[in-house]
Amino acid sequence: MAGFGFGWQGDPTTTCCPSILNATVVEGEFRLGLGDISVSLLGQIKDNKILILQAPRPVDMSDQWLEVGNIPSFSLNKSFEQQRLEATADIYQRQNAALHQLNRALTTSPTPLPNTYFNLYIQDTPVSRSWSHSRPAISPSPKHIFTIPHFSFWAWNQPFIRSIPHAAAAIANIEASLPFDLKDPRAVWRGTAWFNNGASANPRSRQELLRVTKDAKWADVQALDWVNSGGNATNALMIEHFCQHKYIIHTEGVSYSGRLQFHQLCESVLLSPPMEWMQHTTHLAKPVYSSVLLGRHQEAYTDSVATKKLQNGYPSSTATMAWPVTVGPGEANMVFVNPNWSDLQATIRWLEDHAEVARGIARRQRALFSEGGYLSPAAEVCYWRALVKGWSRVVRIDHAIRGGNEPESFEEFVTRTKAVRERH
Template sequence: MHRRGILGTTLLLALVLLFWYQQRTYSRPTPPTHSPHHNTQWDYKRDANTLILNAARCQSAFPGLFAEVDRAKRERANRHIRLDEIDSITIKNGYVRAMIYDQQLYVIKNNGTIYSRELATLHALHRAIVTSPEPLPNIEFVYNTDDRVDPITQWGYARREEDKYIWLMPDFGYWSWPETKVGSMKEVQMKAEVAEQAWPWTKKIPRLFWRGATMGLEVRDKLVEITKDQPWADVKPIIWRNNESMKNDLRSMPDHCEFKYLAQTEGNTYSGRLKYLQSCRSVIVSHKLEWIQHQSPLMKNSGPEQNYVEVRRDWSDLHEKINWLEEHDEDARRIAENNVRTFRDHYLTPAAEVCYWRHLIRSWAEVSFKPEFYTEVDGKQVWRGVPVESFMLERRLKWEPY
């Protein structure tokens, strides 16, 4: 009996020690050395893929990123967005009407399709919602994925200076652009970083590089004309579906990083190429842009923070600007460094993108009506929309009843 008592006491003591150890090890973990909510110093390697920054941290990490949203909100500060405005928007190709309600994204209406753009934008918006560390307000809105949208109160990828009522959102390519085989923005950036290892500044080809379809656009035709037979240029138009042209002239986006100077041209409206060029440690040479994107306020064409070179829209001073870059190689290198530091390593990261989406949602809510979750059909209350998860799998809003 004495021995059994000793064993029982020993076992009890072992259990107490085990319980104490578990409480010490698992119940009271050591706080992490980095909290994305409190450390305000941006660190690209640590923060680029952090999707859980709160609103205060987003503001401190990305000063200037939200200029376009704040501008649009000011336009409606004294004249709030009404339900009948949204109802009156003409349903065109690329149209999506959606709602965020109790932290869930719903698709209410859609029309047509422009490649994969509508789905890409829904995916990006959904990611920003489900990773938010703070509750987001209920809102209802319309966005359109066409290059050019009606200049009314809706969300779009780009606008002109006079299109004051369009609210800008990140374009579809930040999620992915599969039709052009570019892939996701993160994929482009990772491949650009690898390319930069093989092509540091001193080894980059000292030419102005451009590939693309001219599509009969004057600004592109003029670039081809101005650079013809110039030793400082490697500019060629691509003829889509022409096997010879595609085989000999097409270059991947990471291949662009081999060149010191990259030409940027607008297309039908804005050009989806710009964000990819901003992933290279190269000098972007752009004609004066008419179309504004969400990152446009961060582009600087002069001063110590200059991150691109601007030329006239007809390219008439292009040769002069290239000569200057060739004669001022250290300045050119500084501009290229500013480009990649501002965009690839900071403002075009996944962390910045979700911060922008959430600021857009909050700002819209501040000057807009509150949505209704239900509508009445045949005397019954029914949901106004389909959860985005189901819509993206089925790609339709209605199902036949069993």
């Protein structure tokens, strides 16, 4: 598995990042009914073509849909209807991107895929019996959530992000000319300050990160200064420029963070609180806890470390449920830090003092996700095909769905919704 072309070859049962799919398939058969599709897109795959049977209309979208829309554009000076229209436009973009991704997987498949119905739900917080961009990392969780590749594998309508294929090419140029030891040693982060999950290990994670790093010489951490109704930010970095730093800080939001996979393309050390959401390749991360690096763990320098709860409650029981086994610094490809960021500076200082360890963690990350091909276009379409096959084996469709609305072709649907999006 090498490169970013479509020449990547793999058996979808063994190489297309299948373990998170397999974990969902083994949950067993389930029935998809009308109650599951009230605010999601119901589609059908028939003879390797996509048909749209139902899609949420703006009038159907409650205020919960604002969380997945253009969050930075939220303003008390705007009417709810204005916010709804802006959120609708963003939702259509993400929805259509997923459909384009699926269509690409179908049209390039060497063999026909099974006919089936699917339930596409692109809101940040997933629901059962759906295709969603992430699922909770801990158990119990909503059942039968099939994680789909992020919409940025097609395109993201942020000018400083664009798409994974574009970023991958730009990052390759950076990594070819900038050795790890010559990268900026400041830990870097950009994000929307208040975009947190109230049920997470640190409900004020982003605000706390800004507080801990305020005026710090060892960090380049800034809240994004949004302009043009969230269309851009004056202090944004091009996503590939994060790779010019030795250390990249990762934060989750309402649920997953769409930037994670971009950062995993870098030969940089990714530092994050224990992740609580799983995207389709998140399970490939091999974290080492900061407590191991800092010598606060009795197995600090072994390469297979069963996580143990420490005196101060870190890692938490939630973290150890999600990540029951981590690795030592000689095998890790990222670092988990305390969710309250209290050991962030000490961890970075330790990595600076142990440059060979830092270099190895960074190298293994890029070797897996970029050179290993797991974020390549070929691996993405391979994953989509495995997803369709796995879903079709366990989903059972209510007759009420089968006899529903007159279908609309994929091409007609994306053209119509693109026109709606451009008007807003």
